[in-house]
Amino acid sequence: MGYPHQPHPRESLVLSKHFGTPEARTLDGWKKRGGYQALEMALGMDPVAIQNVVKESGLRGRGGAGFPTGLKWSFMKIGDGKPHYLCCNADESEPGTFKDREIMRWTPHALIEGVAIGAYAIGAETAYIYIRGEFTEPIERMEAALVEARAAGIIGPNAMGTGKTVNVWVHKGAGAYICGEETALMNSIEGKRGNPRIKPPFPAVAGLFGMPTTINNVETLAAVPHILVNGAEWYKKLGRPDNPKSTGTKLWSVCGNIVRPGNYEVEMGFPFGEFLHEVCGGALPGRTLKAIIPGGSSVPIITLEEAERGLMDYEGMVAVGTMLGSAGCIVIDSAQSMPKQIARLARFYAHESCAQCTQCREGTAWTTKILERMVAGDGTAEDFDTLLEIAENMTGKTICVLSDSCATPVISGIQKFRHEFEALITRTTVHAVPVVVA
Amino acid sequence: MPTLTIDGHTCTVDIGGTILDAARAVGIDVPTLCWYPSLTSVGNCRICLVSVEGTDKLLPACATAAEDGMRVTSESHAAVRSRQGVLGLLLERYPVEDIPAAEARNEFEALVRRYDVPTTHRAGLPPRDGDARDGDPAIRHDMSTCILCTRCVRACEEIQVVGVLDVAHRSDRAQIIVGADGNPEHAGCTWCGECVRVCPTGAIHDIIPMAVRAGDGTMLERPRSNAMPPIDRTVRSVCPYCAVGCQLDLEVRDDTVVHVRSPWIEEATPNRGSTCVKGRFGLDFVQHRDRLETPLIRRGWVKRDGRWIFDATHDTASMWPRRGGPWELIEEEGQTRKRGPRSNPLQRSTSGIGPLGDPRDRVATPLAWYAPFREATWDEALELSAQELTRLRDTSGPSSLAVLQSAKCSNEENYLLQRMFRGGLGTNNVDHCTRLCHSSSVSAMQQAMNTSAASGAMREVEDVADVIFLLGANTTESHPVFGAAIKRAVKRGATLIVCDPRRIELASRAHIHLRAMPGTDVAVMNGMLHHILALGLEDRDFIARRTHQFDRVRAAVQPYTPERASQISGVPAALIREAAERYARGPRSSTLWAMGLTQHATGTDIVTSLLNLILATGMIGRPGAAMLPIRGQNNVQGASDVGAIPMVYTDYQPVTNPDIRHRFAQEWGVPDDRIPLKAGLKVTQMVMDDSPVRGMYIMGENPILSDPQVAHAEHWFRELEFLAVQDIFLTETARYADVVLPGSSFAEKDGTFVNTERRIQLSRAAVPPPGDARRDLDILIELSNRIGLPSPYRDAAEVMDEIARVTPSWRGVSHARLESHAGLQYPVHDAEHGGTPFLFADAFPTTDGKATFFPVEYLPPAELPDDAYPFLLNTGRQMYHWHTGTMTRRSFALDARESTPIVELNPADAAAMGVGDGEEVVVASRRAEIRIAVRLSDRVSPGQVFIPMHYREAAVNLLTNPALDPVAHIPEFKVCAVSVHPANRGQSVHSATTPLQATSWTSASPAE
Secondary structure, eight states: OOSSOOOOTTOOOSSSTTTTOGGGGSHHHHHHTTTTHHHHHHHTSOHHHHHHHHHHHTOBOSSSSOOBHHHHHHTSOTTSSSOEEEEEEEOOOSTTOOHHHHHHHHOHHHHHHHHHHHHHHTTEEEEEEEEOTTOHHHHHHHHHHHHHHHHTTSSEEEETTTTEEEEEEEEEOOSOGGGGSHHHHHHHHTTSOOOOOOSSSOTTTSOGGGSOEEEEEHHHHHHHHHHHHHOHHHHHHSSOTTOTTSOSEEEEEEEESSSSOEEEEEETTEEHHHIIIIISOOSOTTOOEEEEEBTBTTSOOEEHHHHHHOEESHHHHHHTTSOOTTOEEEEEETTSOHHHHHHHHHHHHHHHOOSOSHHHHHHHHHHHHHHHHHHTTOOOTHHHHHHHHHHHHTSSOSSSSHHHHHHHHHHHHHHHHHHHHHHHHHTOOOTTOOSSOO | OOEEEETTEEEEOOTTOBHHHHHHHTTOOOOOSSOOTTSOOOOOSOTTEEEETTOSSOEETTTSBOOTTOEEETTOHHHHHHHHHHHHHHHTTSOGGGSOSSOOOSHHHHHHHHTTOOOOOOSOOOOOOOOOOOOOSSEEEOGGGOOOOOHHHHIIIIISOOOOEEEESOGGGOEEEETTTSOGGGGTOOOOOHHHHHOSSSSEEEBOOSOEEOTTSOEESSOBGGGOOOOSEEEEEEOSSBTTOOEEEEEEETTEEEEEEOOOTTSOOTTTTOOOHHHHHSOGGGGOTTOOOSOEEETTEEEETTEEEEOTTSTTGGGSSTTOOSSOOHHHHHTSOOOOOOOOGGGOOSSTTGGGOOHHHHSSOOGGGGTTEEEOOHHHHHHHHHHHHHHHHHHHOGGGEEEEOOTTSOHHHHHHHHHIIIIITOOOOEEOGGGGTTHHHHHHHHHHHSOOSOSSOHHHHHHTOSEEEEESOOHHHHSHHHHHHHHHHHHHTOEEEEEOSSOOHHHHHOSEEEOOOTTOHHHHHHHHHHHHHHHTOSOHHHHHHHEEOHHHHHHHHTTOOHHHHHHHHOOOHHHHHHHHHHHHHOSSEEEEEOHHHHSSTTHHHHHHHHHHHHHHTTOSSBTTBOEEEOOOBTTHHHHHHTTOBTTBSGGGOBTTOHHHHHHHHHHHTOOGGGSOSSOOOOHHHHTSTTOOOOEEEEESOOHHHHSSSHHHHHHHHHTOSEEEEEESSOOTTGGGOSEEEEOOOGGGOOEEEEOTTSEEEEEOOOSOOSTTOOOHHHHHHHHHHHTTOOOOOOSHHHHHHHHHHHOGGGTTOOHHHHTSTTOEESOOOSTTOOOOSSOOSSOOSSTTSOEEOOOOOOOOOSSOOOSSSOEEEEEEOOTTOOTTSTTGGGOHHHHHHSOSOEEEEOHHHHHHHTOOTTOEEEEEOSSOEEEEEEEEOTTSOTTEEEEESOOGGGOGGGTSEEEEOTTTOOEETTOEEEEEEETTTOOOOOOSSOOOOHHHHHOOOTTO
């Protein structure tokens, strides 16, 4: 937390190496640090060869879904005669997640480079970086860096003098969480209401402006230059040796009731318990940790005990009943009321529902209504059934997963902290009683 | 093509077809809410989720492509549970207490019942809100029942291509909004009612402008359609307004048409279920209290010694001059001060129609108009009519009689009426309002290719045409349903070229707008053809194989360089070139035109120059290359087809041919020599000062308002010896009649109508005529019998059988065949033939099958602006009114929209003369002047003004120039010179700019 950046010795710095160094924001400063070597290299390669390197590296999407990046790129048919587009998803709005923000604030050229390589690798001449509207500083940084890069001929109609066209544009969001959903994001760029689209067709077939499109997260694209420069083998070695499915480093945003909140970059598979207690400093004095939402607010809530068993990669998180998601880690301690926290999350989703699908529009509102009633002490025993019934209606039945994201913490919260809800109904105090004591 | 099984049924759908398509094909009813045929599938209601084997998630049937080998279960346990969940969630905010126990009132409630979902308000969420305007005369919103399926949003955007509605906000506060500020008028709403049609809950519903009797007998004044008592029956009818020929479903209760619904979108109707504001909300005139219910005879007519004579001393007849009455002449009325108009529609508030009150009190026939008449029996009225018609025939000769037939009446009625006058009274003085609309198109088309109707169909234009060339047609207002189809075509990717002096809606959507000076179209067409020839884009093969005399046209257009055409028309030469190239390159260019080309003293020339363009580029006789003169009235095509014009019998068989005359005389059982071999008088000739006509019969026309130079016409009709009018209201013309015969509206009779694409459609009687009024066919049969022409028809179907016998291209038509809703596009050669969607694939109907080119030179309009009359007056129609307003001004919803006459004036001109929007001006021509309110509009160019034709109190035809086209005798309604003064000052104000430079208009001869 705080700058100048003082990384913890157990971090592995790849993406965050230059966080806190203002000079790295400038083109000269970035070049001094090895910037744009990868792009130069890439523009001399066959796009498919780049796809193969990225495939080989095992890089997976850092936005939440963890889809293999190289594979995603290979869906784009180079030379199909259609314009291709790359969208960089910088609409980082998931509660608890703030890693992309720091990449854009401190190393905007790293993202431009990654975007340019990605665009070239999928046969796109145009890439959009869709940045969350509230990110005023990152937008400024990105735009300034783009001006520099354009002026230097790094991007544009003759990128780095290779005769290849790579145009990169910033598109500002207008404050809707749902525009971080890839198809809603495309609608938003097109100037339409940011409603998610029905899939299929998938973006690689008909995406932005109806054309083949790839959407990648900021952190994903920022990792690509490092992979090109250092090689896939180097990247694959980052991570635990017994899980080749998760490679590289991962930025973790940590917030909540913890001594040292902030962004941390660790190798895939880092032990979660050590991360929480050692790297992040553990619980605040006099408190105990109660619950962790490790991957942004959409993933199941786990208890501290479950978290301590976890390993910080895609598979390691699944193993303890949750997901890596966007690695926005929300730490909740014993001083907090779980029903209140969950009600707040539900309210967020209700507020952000695009209102297309019945289950989401009505379900999130109703769920919130019930949870807030419970928090206010007016809950009833039937509310559990109603909540679970609505949650069932909201799971797996809608166009996008916002509805599921609302249902997930409700279901896991009731499962794991039911006694706190019951106490509210029976009006007994349960605060400061940890469920599981480590 | 994928083959899949649904609930055990095997079915095959086209590639790209969905599971829902497949289910519908085999009759499996997968429930839907947000899905609607022809609208984009958005898959948002999630009610149609079905189980597919091998997939753990439920899939939306409406948005999931059918795949080979798929095994679908439409009502699996999971799917049903999911549907119950969706319905339950929707019900949480639906006003369930309103759901009647006995029956579902709408699609949504029907699904709630089908899935047996309990209606409990457990969530306590507030009802949905949204647009809560009141006071709108036609469409109301009750957003508490909205389920946000967004069908209305998509229908407005995708079917009508207007885009008034959208979804605003998100989460549970999401709602349907109307325009950006809640005012539909600001968003371009035309009140077509498409949103009403598609709404599954009645959240958007219509206010029924017709009085309805509730179950307990009380009158419901303008009830909401979603609260209407059940109806007795639904009758399929054809809209009585324009020639698109929309089919409508009239809902009848207690022998009253209480509501209009459009047919299901997937039915084969010309409108595919759409309507415009007039079709859906403008039919309450049918039961307006002004409807004539009993025959009227002018006071003074008495029967003495078995004969009717006019005795000016009898009764109160002496109170008025012969054929006069207690009313102002239209000319006098034109100069009266007008009621304050509503302001520019773009500045109207949402507060509705309140201050205007009930239009039924304002535009109703003044009671004084009835004073010169007495109520009579049918026997008296028919006896008097028959006596006078036969007396004039016998004393002044058959040519002293004339009949004006009606493009509003059916083919059967028009056929019988011309039969009566030709076969019974021996005159060819038979005409109708086609004279005033497309007669110049007909004469040009007859001359070039011996045809009188469109070569193609509207559907081709919408679905196939690559280029749409639209001239002098304000389609989105005059033929709104077709206008929407053109907008859809443009959305699909067709190129739209509009040639119109006004910047009408389609012009602003067009790729090229040729904003030519009124009446300069010949120069534009010749200039385009010049450029096409210069580039060698003409279709040489077509010209060689299928036409004659092209060289004459090649020579004639030689002097019309685009620059020269530009000099005459004011259209930039570059635009003329671009339009010419795009049109000629097609590959499938459709050509559409209407009154803007035809109503000129050079109308035949103008259309001929357009036909030259069509023929030189071969843009005819192929699907998508349609020649489509857009007809005006709902049956102007049919009335012409069945012989309601002075030169021809049915099917345009000339009256000058003795063999043809023999056939008709034989069919009618009259001697050949009773019918003259000479063509009769045309409308515009009948009403001339030196016309021989002394007695006239008018069925369903209002010529005093629709003829040019109204003041003259009003005078002329008063001088007749005998005038009988058969109509449904006491019109401006009928008030001068000796006998008024109360006829029937479209809703009260069976009959066939022909739309603009030659489609013959059957309209069915929904209700009986009011009071003592009779069906028009019955009146004509009875009158024919009384003048000595036996007419043994029992119904319209029998008349149609006779028409089919004497009309070669209708040979296969019968009412029985027309029962299928699509109608038949003639030619229909025999009882097996399925009709002809497009013509001239191989040959034209000329003796050698070839068309002929006729060279045309540009001639300026007959009267041009000058110092004394510096403005150019253009006339035409408005969206909410129809012709002389007889019907629409008696419609609650329509008259509330446009209740006062206006003149469209360019803001620059208005500023120059210091008048503002809504202020009154005097518009004067050499013939008369009227007072009228200004509507500021940049649709008109500076120096031009536009006045709609619908208003008696400011009758624009007082001003228009009666100059006639020498061939078709169509008057020049579209161009005359006027002056415009602020009404309170009285000094002439010149146009702010002077676009009408003398050179534009006088450089007539290209030989110069």
